[in-house]
Amino acid sequence: MAKALDGVRIVDMTHVQSGPTCTQILAWFGAEVIKVEFPGRGDITRQQLRDIPDVDSLYFTMLNCNKKSITLNTKTEQGKKIFKRLLEVSDVICENFAPGALARQGFPWEVIHEINPRLIYASIKGFGPGKFVDLKVYETVAQAMGGSMSTTGWEDGPPTSTGAQIGDSGTGIHAVAGILAALLQREKTGKGQKVEVSMQAAVLNLCRVKLRDQQRLAHGPLNEYPNKTFGEAVPRSGNASGGGQPGAALKCTPGGPNDYIYTILQPVGWEPLMKLVGREELIDHPDFSTPQARLSRLDECWAVVEAWTKDRTKLDVMVAFNKLNVPCGPVMSMKEILEDESLAAQGTVVEVDHPDRGTFKTVGNPIKLSESSVEIETSPGLGEHTEEILKDLLGYDDEAVDKARDEGAI
Numbered sequence: 001m002a003k004a005l006d007g008v009r010i011v012d013m014t015h016v017q018s019g020p021t022c023t024q025i026l027a028w029f030g031a032e033v034i035k036v037e038f039p040g041r042g043d044i045t046r047q048q049l050r051d052i053p054d055v056d057s058l059y060f061t062m063l064n065c066n067k068k069s070i071t072l073n074t075k076t077e078q079g080k081k082i083f084k085r086l087l088e089v090s091d092v093i094c095e096n097f098a099p100g101a102l103a104r105q106g107f108p109w110e111v112i113h114e115i116n117p118r119l120i121y122a123s124i125k126g127f128g129p130g131k132f133v134d135l136k137v138y139e140t141v142a143q144a145m146g147g148s149m150s151t152t153g154w155e156d157g158p159p160t161s162t163g164a165q166i167g168d169s170g171t172g173i174h175a176v177a178g179i180l181a182a183l184l185q186r187e188k189t190g191k192g193q194k195v196e197v198s199m200q201a202a203v204l205n206l207c208r209v210k211l212r213d214q215q216r217l218a219h220g221p222l223n224e225y226p227n228k229t230f231g232e233a234v235p236r237s238g239n240a241s242g243g244g245q246p247g248a249a250l251k252c253t254p255g256g257p258n259d260y261i262y263t264i265l266q267p268v269g270w271e272p273l274m275k276l277v278g279r280e281e282l283i284d285h286p287d288f289s290t291p292q293a294r295l296s297r298l299d300e301c302w303a304v305v306e307a308w309t310k311d312r313t314k315l316d317v318m319v320a321f322n323k324l325n326v327p328c329g330p331v332m333s334m335k336e337i338l339e340d341e342s343l344a345a346q347g348t349v350v351e352v353d354h355p356d357r358g359t360f361k362t363v364g365n366p367i368k369l370s371e372s373s374v375e376i377e378t379s380p381g382l383g384e385h386t387e388e389i390l391k392d393l394l395g396y397d398d399e400a401v402d403k404a405r406d407e408g409a410i
Contacts, residue, residue, distance in 0.1 A: 001372070004030055005029040005030040008183065010027075010034065010091065012036060014094055015045070018096050018124050018175075020045075021063060021173065022124070023035070024063055025173065025365065028065075032068070033066065036074075039073055039410060040071075045060040046060045061354060061362070069386075070383060070385055071386050072409065079410070080105075082390070087116050090116070109121055120192045120194075122178060122194075124172070124199070132145070139165055139167040140161045141167070142171070142200055146203025147210055148203050151234050151236060153238075155238065166202070166206050167199045224240070224245070225240055226238065245266055246298050247263065248263060248265075253310060254313075255310075261329065262329050269324065272326070276324060318330050355381070387401055
């Protein structure tokens, strides 16, 4: 079966997480992704958080499936020539270097555009132009400055980061959208363009409901929040849903760290829930009979339901609540997710063979296309495809390859 991005070639100058997330999704859609790495060292994540000595880490393997690897030193003259040839025969270049890094090597956007006017240049940075542009950024820094940390956690606790990598992987997925839009526009104009995505902007985009609530706050308290007092900024609100309907994580048996079920209390759910938990007297009680009345007594509402859930497993509660059309979901640990048969059947969690570490599990493509199948292939060894790319794609012979190697270009 043909793939959505068959025939699209991407020069992948990215490293760590935000950029590799982007290019891996494009590879899953069928693009030929050529990961350019420094000779002898490669992407730093090959070595970070290793669980097996002298073997590429899961950090690297889980972000670089379906790619090719070429080693290239673009600081050498021969390396620059090879890089230029790659740009000439490619459709996209993607990088997440520090601001100006490619320009300092002699390849600013203007030069790249001149080399190949059809090329799309995707650049991922921590911040857009302005006072923060030169700040060094990590995942949690992006969360801190994009509005996530100030609105995550409990009212009486410190700002808290989320386990989801919304700064790195979230930005990478935003970059995918930009690259695909630029490729589509090129079909109409014949021209490449620069695609810029900042981690701060991507995090803020994912926090838009909190930006909504910041503006609502000017007109009074946020009644669906469990907080008793409000200041000038949107507060942290624990496990409140943020979607306009009250939500909470309720304890279940046997009482482990993830034995909870997250539940949404819609207006139509109160009566069937009270019948289920044996508290029918609260259905018409004036303190609980309307959604507005319940908003001021959310702690009491959840205590009533939790008194029933705490003696049942989260899966049993899920079954019971779903029969009542009450939105809910058990809190799943990473161990449970890794072992979940339905996720494996969907291809959401897949097992991949690696030549050095054996098999490992990773995420599959979360975006399913009916006419573009995805087979997850293992990550490349450092420089595994260097000779293949130089000879088959760029037309180098053995002598030219040996010369490039002797000069430290590959």
